[in-house]
Each structure stands twice: as structure tokens, then as C-alpha cells.
Amino acid sequence: MEILDYLMKELKNKVDNAVLTFVSGESTQIKFANNVVVNTSLDEYIHIGVFAIKDKKIIATNLKDLALNGSEGIVSPQVKKGINETAAKLVKYFKMIQPKEDYNGINDKKYRYKEVPETYDPKIKDVNGVDFVEKGINAAMKEGARRTNGTFETHDVKEYVLTSEGIEYSNKNTEIYFTIRSFVDEDESGHVDKASCITKGFDTEKIGKKSGEIASNAKNPVNGKRGKYDIILSPLSFAPILNSIGESASIFSVESGLSFFTDSLNKKIGSNKISIYDDGRLRNGIGSTKVDHEGVPTRRTPILEKGVHRNYLHNYSTAKKYNVQNAGNAGLISPEPWNIVVDNGDYELDEMIKSVKRGLYVTNVWYTRFSNYHTGDFSTIPRDGCFLIKNGEIKESWKGVRISENILHILKNVAKVGKNTEHLRSWEAPIPIKSPSILIKNCKVTVPTK
Amino acid sequence: MYEGFAEFALKYLQKKEVGYGEVRLEEHEGSHFTLKNSTPEVVGFDNSVGMALRFLLNNSMGFVSINKFTKNDIKNAIDKSIKLVKKSQTISENISLSEEKTNKKTYKVKQKLNFKDVSPEEKLILLKDVDKSVNDILGRYFSYHDDICKKYFINTDGTRIKSEIPRGEFMYFITVKEGNKSGQKHWQFCNSGGYERIKNKNIPKLILQDVNDIKTNLREAKKPPKGKLDVVLGSEVTGIAVHESVGHPFEADRIFGREAAQAGESFIGPEMIGKQIGSDCVTVVDDPTLKYSAGYYDYDDEGVKARRRFLIKDGKINEFLHNRETATKMGLKSNGAARAENYDKEAIVRMANTFLLPGKYSEKELIEGVKYGVFIKDYTEWNINDTRYQMKYVGGNAFLIKNGKLSYPVFKPALEITTPTLWSSIDAVGKNLEYGTGTCGKGDPMQGVPAFLGGPSVRLRGITLS
Numbered sequence: 001m002e003i004l005d006y007l008m009k010e011l012k013n014k015v016d017n018a019v020l021t022f023v024s025g026e027s028t029q030i031k032f033a034n035n036v037v038v039n040t041s042l043d044e045y046i047h048i049g050v051f052a053i054k055d056k057k058i059i060a061t062n063l064k065d066l067a068l069n070g071s072e073g074i075v076s077p078q079v080k081k082g083i084n085e086t087a088a089k090l091v092k093y094f095k096m097i098q099p100k101e102d103y104n105g106i107n108d109k110k111y112r113y114k115e116v117p118e119t120y121d122p123k124i125k126d127v128n129g130v131d132f133v134e135k136g137i138n139a140a141m142k143e144g145a146r147r148t149n150g151t152f153e154t155h156d157v158k159e160y161v162l163t164s165e166g167i168e169y170s171n172k173n174t175e176i177y178f179t180i181r182s183f184v185d186e187d188e189s190g191h192v193d194k195a196s197c198i199t200k201g202f203d204t205e206k207i208g209k210k211s212g213e214i215a216s217n218a219k220n221p222v223n224g225k226r227g228k229y230d231i232i233l234s235p236l237s238f239a240p241i242l243n244s245i246g247e248s249a250s251i252f253s254v255e256s257g258l259s260f261f262t263d264s265l266n267k268k269i270g271s272n273k274i275s276i277y278d279d280g281r282l283r284n285g286i287g288s289t290k291v292d293h294e295g296v297p298t299r300r301t302p303i304l305e306k307g308v309h310r311n312y313l314h315n316y317s318t319a320k321k322y323n324v325q326n327a328g329n330a331g332l333i334s335p336e337p338w339n340i341v342v343d344n345g346d347y348e349l350d351e352m353i354k355s356v357k358r359g360l361y362v363t364n365v366w367y368t369r370f371s372n373y374h375t376g377d378f379s380t381i382p383r384d385g386c387f388l389i390k391n392g393e394i395k396e397s398w399k400g401v402r403i404s405e406n407i408l409h410i411l412k413n414v415a416k417v418g419k420n421t422e423h424l425r426s427w428e429a430p431i432p433i434k435s436p437s438i439l440i441k442n443c444k445v446t447v448p449t450k
Numbered sequence: 451m452y453e454g455f456a457e458f459a460l461k462y463l464q465k466k467e468v469g470y471g472e473v474r475l476e477e478h479e480g481s482h483f484t485l486k487n488s489t490p491e492v493v494g495f496d497n498s499v500g501m502a503l504r505f506l507l508n509n510s511m512g513f514v515s516i517n518k519f520t521k522n523d524i525k526n527a528i529d530k531s532i533k534l535v536k537k538s539q540t541i542s543e544n545i546s547l548s549e550e551k552t553n554k555k556t557y558k559v560k561q562k563l564n565f566k567d568v569s570p571e572e573k574l575i576l577l578k579d580v581d582k583s584v585n586d587i588l589g590r591y592f593s594y595h596d597d598i599c600k601k602y603f604i605n606t607d608g609t610r611i612k613s614e615i616p617r618g619e620f621m622y623f624i625t626v627k628e629g630n631k632s633g634q635k636h637w638q639f640c641n642s643g644g645y646e647r648i649k650n651k652n653i654p655k656l657i658l659q660d661v662n663d664i665k666t667n668l669r670e671a672k673k674p675p676k677g678k679l680d681v682v683l684g685s686e687v688t689g690i691a692v693h694e695s696v697g698h699p700f701e702a703d704r705i706f707g708r709e710a711a712q713a714g715e716s717f718i719g720p721e722m723i724g725k726q727i728g729s730d731c732v733t734v735v736d737d738p739t740l741k742y743s744a745g746y747y748d749y750d751d752e753g754v755k756a757r758r759r760f761l762i763k764d765g766k767i768n769e770f771l772h773n774r775e776t777a778t779k780m781g782l783k784s785n786g787a788a789r790a791e792n793y794d795k796e797a798i799v800r801m802a803n804t805f806l807l808p809g810k811y812s813e814k815e816l817i818e819g820v821k822y823g824v825f826i827k828d829y830t831e832w833n834i835n836d837t838r839y840q841m842k843y844v845g846g847n848a849f850l851i852k853n854g855k856l857s858y859p860v861f862k863p864a865l866e867i868t869t870p871t872l873w874s875s876i877d878a879v880g881k882n883l884e885y886g887t888g889t890c891g892k893g894d895p896m897q898g899v900p901a902f903l904g905g906p907s908v909r910l911r912g913i914t915l916s
Contacts, residue, residue: 028534031894033708036543041513042531043794044523045500057493064497089495096571097493130538137541149710151894179894181711191711226916256486257589257625257634333492366714371831371844371862374589374625374632379842381835400840402833402866427712427894448840448866449914 003048004162006075007063010087011052011164014094017106018164019294019332021049025157030129033149035137037130051332052090053106056099059090060333104320107294107330108165114297118284121198124154124174136180136208143212145182145190152204153177167295173197175286178204179426181384182215187399190214191364191384193236193426195286214363214385217397224388224401224447230359230415231403231443232352232389235422238438239429240368240380242340244407245276246431248373249303251312251322252334260376260407261309270307270411273345274438277302278313280328280338286425286432287338296328298338304411313337342435345417352416352439354392360445361387361394365403366428376407379446404446413441452477452499453602455519459503460604462528468505470547472605474751475501476793480597481570485577487590493570496597500793503528507535510542515794547774548784550754552607557748558614561644565596565616568645576648580622583654584661588632589625594618596645601751609753615746617641617900618648619887626661628668634830635660635846640744640887640900647742663827663847667859674863674915675850680823681865681910682816682851685884687829687843688806688905693888695869696734697804697903699838700761700769701787701892702776709798712894714836717869718767720780728765728873731809735760736771738786738802744887744900745802749786752797756786761804765873773799791897798893805904809879813907816880818854824863824915825849825856842866842916866916875913880906 004020011018029041048063063082075083129152140148155175162168174197181191192211196202233241248259261269280298282288292298294316302310314322315330329335353361360382368380381402387394418436425432456475463471477499484491500517501524512535516527535542577592584590596618603611619640626633637660641647683691699716703709706720738747738756747756752774760768772780773788776799789800817825826845834841843865850857865872885904891897 029895030534030538032541033543033706033710035541037510037538037541038543038545038708039511039513039796040531040534040538040542041515041796042527042534043515044527045515045517045794058491060492060494062497064499093493093495093570096569097574098490100489100491102489128537129534130541133538134541147707147710149707151711179711183710256591257623258591366836367833369831369833372632372634374634377831379831379833379844381833383836400835402840402842404842404864427896446842446864446866446916448842448868448871449916 001160002075003079004160007083008162008164010083014087014091015052015054015164017053019051019106020162022160023047023157025155027153027155028129030133030152032133032137034147037133050086053103054094056101056103057094057097058100058103059093061086102321104317106163106165107296107316110167111295111297113169113290116281116283116285116288116290119197119288120172121174123199124156124176127154127176127199129154132178132204136178136204139205139208140180140182140212143209144184144216145212146184148180148182150178150180161295163295169291169295171289171291176202178207180208180211182211184215184219187221188215188218189384190218191236193424195423195425195432197284197286218385219397221397221399224398224445226445226447228442229445230356230439230441232356232359232361232437232439234363234437235433235435236424236426237362237365237382238435239424239426239433240365241407241410242342242433242435243429243431245303246278246337246340249278249313249337250335251314251318254312258373260374261312262374264309266308268308269408270304271414272306273417274304274411274414275302275306275343276304277341278329278337278339279341282339282341282434285339285423289338292328292330293332294330296326296330298328301327307411337431340431340433344419344421344436347416347418349418349437352418352437353389353394355416356389356439357391359389360398361389368428378407379404400447402446404444410440415439415441452519455524456501456602456604458521459501459524459528460606462525463503463505464606466528466532468507469509470506470606472504472603473501474793475602477600478597480565480595481573482593482595483573483577485581485592488581488585490574502790502793502796504796506545507532508539509544509546510535510539511545513796545775546778548777548782550774550784552609553749553753553755554610555749556612559616559642559746561616563645563649565598565618565645580653580657583658584624587624587661588627591623593621603751603753605753611749611753613749615642616644617744618645620648620653622657624657624661626664626668628665631668633664633668635664638887641742642744642746643742667847667861671859671861674824674860678912678914680820681913682820682823682825683908683910684827685882685906686886687826688908689886689903690829690832690843691872692734692806692905693801693804693890693901693903694834695838695841695872696761697736697801699869700771701799702770702772703799705770706776706779709892713892717837717839722767725767726765727767727870728762729876730765731879732762732765732873732876733760733807734762734804735807736801736804740803740902743803743885743902745902747802750788751790752784752788754784754786754788759785771799771801773797789899791899795893795895795897800892800899801890801901803885803902803904805883805885805902806879806906806908808881808883808906811878811880813880813882816878816907816909817851817856819878819909820851821853823851824860825851826863826865838869840868864916865913875910876908877911878909880908882906
């Protein structure tokens with residue numbers, strides 16, 4: 001791309017390494033509340049990112065005035081002026097800042113990249129969002145919902161990357177997303193999120209129906225009671241915990257004190273039944289990408305295999321620092337996960353419920369917060385359908401409870417893993433996950449004292 | 451230069467015969483620095499500019515954000531957006547906006563020390579000095595960020611607001627180990643104004659105090675007591691409780707269900723104005739006009755003049771936070787609570803600086819009035835359900851109170867309580883009003899905006915800790 005070539009030429013003698021990124025995209029969102037559309041949004045953007053290193057000093061910035069050229073990426077006199085100003089500012093900053101001593105460069109190896117299947121769908125532009133929204137709302141209402149709220153979104157993103165090591169690639173991704181929360185009455189609600197990279201098979205009717213079903217089943221909720229319970233977490237309610245696991249697996253989090261994966265490599269920290277991966281090549285994966293942000297092909301990396309902590313997530317520089325293989329998780333500043341995937345198990349949800357003597361089936365959680373990331377102590381609040389299970393049967397709908405637990409306790413006490421996985425991202429959990437339902441033994445549930 | 455594009459966009463909207471149209475142009479310039487365990491991680495300077503366009507077409511709402519500044523790109527985006535809105539009209543809400551005074555104003559927050567005149571070297575030294583004061587602890591993650599935000603807001607009613615608000619922000623996240631135990635603390639400071647606001651804060655002293663408090667607690671703390679007791683909350687805890695359990699449920703868009711899918715609803719209904727929800731000594735306000743505050747503005751992102759809002763007055767629900775859309779639903783005028791994170795987000799109902807008004811007692815007097823209880827000075831983990839009815843605050847630095855005096859430290863006392871119980875249990879309010887900083891999250895897509903969460907210490911009677 002002309003802009004990136006020109007920019008790289010200008011930076012050539014001023015930096016040791018650089019990664020330049022040109023991203024253009026279009027997103028739409030239809031937001032509905034109380035069964036009607038309340039806003040229709042369109043977001044059109046381009047971003048030009050500069051990541052530059054000189055004598056181990058690292059600067060991240062962007063180019064603003066290139067936007068004056070529209071989305072074509074052409075070098076006009078105005079663009080040249082903007083590039084020259086940015087280059088001059090970089091030189092000034094490099095003189096005044098200090099080096100990151102443990103920095104080890106960016107990837108310099110050229111690879112051949114293999115596209116990840118089903119991550120781009122040109123049909124996304126032709127989608128009639130209103131039709132999808134209406135189908136979702138109507139299906140929820142048929143199940144007994146009185147009001148529904150949510151959003152329908154489409155995203156179409158193209159990215160061009162050029163590095164100082166001569167690596168050049170482009171990427172394109174699409175996403176179609178629907179979230180719907182149905183209410184029968186106050187405290188009687190059901191919430192379902194679904195995302196896909198392709199339009200084929202994306203069925204908002206099915207999503208709306210499920211949301212309505214949960215809301216109907218959640219009728220007449222009573223205040224829950226404190227105690228120890230076996231808890232079945234649906235994929236949506238397991239997602240925030242998986243997000244924390246994904247974030248904690250990044251070596252950057254470990255070094256920052258934001259991880260419970262401390263001194264745990266190759267140690268058994270979880271149940272045999274749980275295996276968790278980061279997968280950059282997940283077919284139809286919202287977070288999938290053939291290549292990371294410095295030109296290394298992505299792959300499937302075990303984080304936890306049968307309860308044993310196998311890997312931290314690295315970029316080129318951190319992999320070199322710790323003398324481990326780079327699995328393509330750059331993140332130029334900090335390594336990051338792409339899709340967090342849990343290996344499915346053998347159980348249908350019904351079988352899991354039948355196996356529980358005294359427990360809860362939690363369909364969604366909200367406001368997950370840690371009192372200590374280092375130890376993994378946290379709490380989260382079940383919302384929407386939360387059901388008491390007694391002797392293998394759902395007995396009543398609950399409200400007003402909180403799971404006050406520890407992530408390592410959760411991992412150690414995984415007793416059953418479901419058969420059917422769901423792929424989603426949510427408001428609470430922005431890192432895409434693919435997971436079945438999980439049964440965790442002996443979890444602490446607390447309630448407000450009044 | 452960009453203002454011409456904003457004018458062009460508004461004229462184009464008018465040509466398309468929208469019932470109402472507005473353009474919010476935002477330009478940001480700033481820098482950021484991060485230090486992790488004494489090592490500079492990344493330094494950056496940020497520039498961005500873009501426009502948010504909002505319009506009503508036959509009473510259906512459309513929103514466009516764009517950072518491509520050519521007339522063709524702007525025209526194409528508006529045309530595309532109008533098509534999308536027309537398609538959705540069969541199932542759209544019939545939206546109207548409250549009639550508001552037309553405002554024409556230019557205002558600016560002055561910087562004694564302009565962020566642009568302070569060298570990157572000096573900003574990095576600020577972080578290094580904080581690091582030096584506590585460099586024997588396990589984990590040290592510090593960040594500095596400054597931003598000068600210029601806005602140009604115009605609408606078809608004739609309002610024209612030009613503003614410039616600079617903000618500086620400092621954040622620390624520390625991990626302290628004592629023996630085999632560890633403790634953590636996150637702290638954030640944001641002011642509007644220039645570099646002088648951060649420079650004068652003496653952060654090395656504050657962080658050292660926090661480290662010492664955590665160490666003492668890890669070394670000496672015992673389990674929190676059981677049974678009914680009294681609790682004194684320090685101003686940090688009052689601030690977060692005010693924000694979560696008063697500010698959020700008083701946002702009128704939540705009350706009307708607009709944010710129900712994600713950010714949630716409110717246990718409060720429009721019919722509850724005048725209802726007693728706390729003790730007589732409880733008065734909570736939200737005030738964007740507070741000088742130097744994190745959430746400062748004079749005119750909101752709909753061009754409405756900002757003012758102090760009395761959310762709870764003498765324990766009674768008094769008023770909600772409104773934008774023009776929610777105000778008209780209650781037959782009111784907007785009280786200027788519309789805010790957006792940036793040009794690529796719609797302005798929704800937000801808090802600015804929410805705090806409990808001070809009372810007449812010193813913190814010492816509040817503690818002296820307790821025979822048996824716990825003083826929770828600050829907090830670590832917290833959360834609240836999405837209707838903002840039941841919440842939890844886990845104490846960080848906390849002590850047992852015996853016969854009006856602080857005794858030994860207690861480990862992680864958890865106040866898990868409902869909103870009406872919390873505010874009705876207060877029998878005395880301190881005079882030590884302090885403001886903490888938070889980044890308030892709401893909306894879909896998520897938007898984070900800077901806000902003050904404030905209050906003095908308060909005393910609660912007859913509480914059971916969980």
C-alpha cells in the first residue's frame with residue numbers, strides 16, 4: 001500500500017524496527033429496547049498505526065491527518081506533511097525517553113500464511129439487519145417474553161501490515177452478531193449472545209427463541225440462599241472466567257501481577273477434565289487470524305491440558321526473553337489470546353443436571369471482579385435464568401445471589417464438561433470463546449445480608 | 451479546517467430533510483507512558499479526529515461516526531445511514547427530544563502547565579519517582595496519560611458550542627507480598643486542567659502509604675467479626691457506593707429500559723420520585739461543573755447547559771439524570787447528562803462527578819461513636835447487580851473498632867448489602883469530603899468516561915458482614 005511504503009521509507013533511517021498498520025472498516029448496529037428499534041448506527045473508519053523502536057525505546061502512535069485522503073491510502077501533499085511531522089516527533093521522543101532493557105526485537109522471518117476457513121463473508125454488506133432483528137424479537141415473544149432488548153451488528157474490517165523486516169500481509173474479517181435479553185417480568189429474564197464470521201446458518205430466530213425460553217423458565221424467582229453448591233455454568237456464564245484465564249495466560253499479565261498463573265508452568269493446577277487452548281486458527285472464529293501483529297502465523301496453543309498448565313502466551317520479544325517457542329500471539333505491546341477454546345466433554349446438559357444433588361444452573365453472569373488477580377479471588381453475579389437443582393431436577397428460579405470464589409478452585413473442581421460447544425463473545429467477555437457448559441463442584445454462594 | 455466538514459455534514463443532513471440533526475466534531479491530542487516493574491513499556495503520542503452525526507428521520511434515530519474527511523465520504527455515509535434508518539422505521543420507536551434553549555458558547559479549561567510543553571522525559575521521570583518510592587514490592591504497574599479534547603458541537607436548532615478540555619490521568623496497580631500472602635491495590639487519579647494537577651498530587655507519598663497499609667494488613671489482620679455491628683466506611687468506599695448504587699440507577703435511560711440488554715436496568719421506577727430511600731442525612735449530587743474534576747464540562751454532548759443535579763435530597767429520591775430523549779418522556783427539560791466517550795460513540799445518559807454531600811462529623815468522631823464494629827477505609831473487589839439493588843465491597847485496609855477506638859486490622863471484610871439498606875443504615879455523615887476517580891463503563895458498544903466518585907466517611911448501624 002502506497003501510504004505504508006512511503007511512511008516506511010521516511011522512517012528507514014530513524015528507527016531500528018517498525019510495524020505499520022492500515023485498518024479500514026465499516027460497522028453497523030441496530031439497537032432495540034422494549035421490542036422497538038431505538039438507534040441505527042453506522043461507523044466508517046480508517047486507522048493508521050505506527051509501532052517504532054530505536055535503541056530499545058518503544059513508541060506507539062498513529063497518523064491523524066491521513067484521514068483527509070479518504071480510504072484510498074494515497075500519498076497526497078497533505079499526507080506527506082502529516083508523515084513528516086510524525087517522523088520528526090518520533091525522533092524528538094526517542095531522544096528523551098528510556099529503553100525497555102528486556103526488549104528483543106520483532107519477528108524477522110518470512111512465512112507463508114494459510115487463510116483460516118470461514119473468517120470472511122462478502123455477503124455481510126447485503127444483510128438486512130431489520131429482518132434478523134424482527135425474527136429474533138418475534139421468536140422470543142412466542143416463548144412468552146413480554147419485552148426484548150439487544151443489538152444486531154455487522155463488522156467488515158480490512159487490514160494491511162508492513163514491517164521494517166520486509167514482511168507484508170493483508171487480512172480481512174467479517175462478523176455478524178446478535179444479542180437478545182428477553183423479559184417476562186421484572187427479574188424474569190433470559191439472555192443469549194451469538195457471533196459468527198459468516199452469514200450462512202446465522203439464525204436469530206433460534207437465538208431469540210432460546211432467550212425467551214430461559215426467561216419463561218425463570219418465572220417467579222425467589223431470593224437464593226448462601227452456602228456451597230455444585231454449579232453448572234453455561235458457555236455464556238463461563239465466558240468471563242475464560243476471559244480472565246486468557247488474559248492471565250499472557251506473559252505481560254504475569255509480569256504485571258495481573259495473573260494467577262504464577263510459577264505454575266507444567267504443574268497440575270486443574271482437574272483432569274479441563275483442557276483450555278488459545279486458537280488463532282479456529283474455523284469461523286471471531287478472533288481468528290492467519291497471522292499475528294508482527295507477521296508470525298498463529299496456531300492452537302494449549303494453556304491448560306488435562307489440568308496441567310502448559311504455556312504462557314508470547315510475542316517475538318517475550319518468547320526470546322524466556323527462551324521459548326513463539327506461537328504467534330503478538331500483541332506488539334503485550335501478547336494476547338485470539339479465541340479461548342475449551343475441549344468438549346461427553347455430557348448433555350440434561351445429564352449434567354441429573355448428576356447434581358444440590359446445585360445451581362447459571363445461564364449468565366455479570367460484573368466479574370477480582371479482589372486479588374495474583375491469587376485468583378473473585379466474585380460474579382448470576383443474572384437472567386439462575387436455577388436451583390435438587391436431586392437432579394430443576395426446582396425453582398433464583399435471584400439475588402453471588403458466586404464468591406477463586407479461579408484455581410474453579411479449575412480444580414471441574415467435575416463434568418458438556419458435549420455441545422458454543423462460540424460467542426459478550427459484553428462481559430470481549431475475547432471470543434468456544435466452550436461447552438461446565439459443572440464445578442463445591443462453589444461458595446453468598447447473598448446480601450439484608 | 452475540520453469545522454468546515456462539520457458544517458458541511460449538518461447542511462447535508464438538512465438537505466435530506468431530517469427532523470433534527472447534530473454534528474459533534476472531536477479532536478484529541480495527547481501522550482501516554484507506562485512503567486512496569488521499573489521498566490518503561492511503551493510510550494505514545496495520540497492524535498485523532500472524527501465526527502459523530504445524529505439525526506431524527508420521521509422520529510427514528512440514526513447515528514453515523516466517520517473519520518474520513520472528504521465531502522464524498524461524508525455524503526456517502528449519510529446516504530447509507532438514512533437508508534438503514536428507513537429500513538428499520540416499521541419497528542422503530544417514535545423518538546422526540548425535549549425543547550431546549552439554543553446555546554452559543556466557547557469555553558476552555560486553562561492549563562498552567564500545558565501538557566504539550568512538558569517533555570516526554572519529565573513525564574517518564576514522574577512515573578520513575580513513584581516507582582522509586584516502592585521499588586521493593588513484587589508488582590508495580592504505573593501509567594500516565596494526558597489528553598486535550600477539542601469539541602465543536604452544532605445542531606439544527608442553532609446551538610453552537612466550542613470547547614477545549616485537557617485532562618491528565620495517573621493509575622497505579624500494585625502487588626505486595628508478605629510471607630506467603632499477597633495483597634493488591636488499584637488507584638486512579640484524573641483531573642481536568644494542566645500538568646500541574648498531577649505534578650502537585652505527591653503520588654509517591656500516597657502509594658507508599660498504600661503499600662505500608664497492605665503490608666500491615668497482610669501481617670496482622672484477623673478474620674472479620676461476625677454478628678450485628680456498626681460499620682464506618684472511609685471516603686473511598688462511600689465514593690464507589692454512591693457511584694454504583696445511586697448514580698447508575700438514577701440514569702433515566704436505564705429506568706426506561708434502553709440499556710437493559712447489557713449495562714442493565716434500575717430497581718427505581720419513574721413513579722418513585724419523592725420516595726424515601728435513605729436516612730435524612732443522605733444527600734447525593736452529580737455535578738459536571740465541579741472545577742478541575744475528572745468529569746468536568748459546561749455543556750453536555752447535546753449542547754445543553756450543565757448543572758448540579760440533586761439525585762437524593764435528605765434521603766428522598768429527587769431527580770434522575772437525563773438527556774433530551776429521556777427528559778421528554780417525563781415531560782421535563784434535560785439536565786445536561788449526555789456524554790460520549792469519543793466521536794465514534796453516541797452520547798448517552800452518564801454521570802459526571804457523583805458524591806455524597808458532607809455532614810458535620812470528623813472521621814474520628816464517627817469511629818468514637820461505635821462500641822463494636824469495623825472501619826473499612828478502602829476496598830478491593832466490588833460489584834453490584836444490573837438493577838443496582840444488591841452490591842458487595844470487599845475491604846482492603848480495614849480495622850476492628852472497639853469502644854470507639856481502632857483495634858487490630860481485619861482481613862477482607864465483605865459488605866454485601868442492598869441499596870435501600872445501605873443508605874437507610876447511615877446515622878452520621880463525615881465532613882471529610884474527598885473525590886476518587888473512576889472510568890465509568892456503560893453502553894453498547896461499551897463507553898468509558900472519566901468521573902469523580904466521592905463522599906466523606908459515613909457510619910452505618912446494625913450491619914452484618916458476610
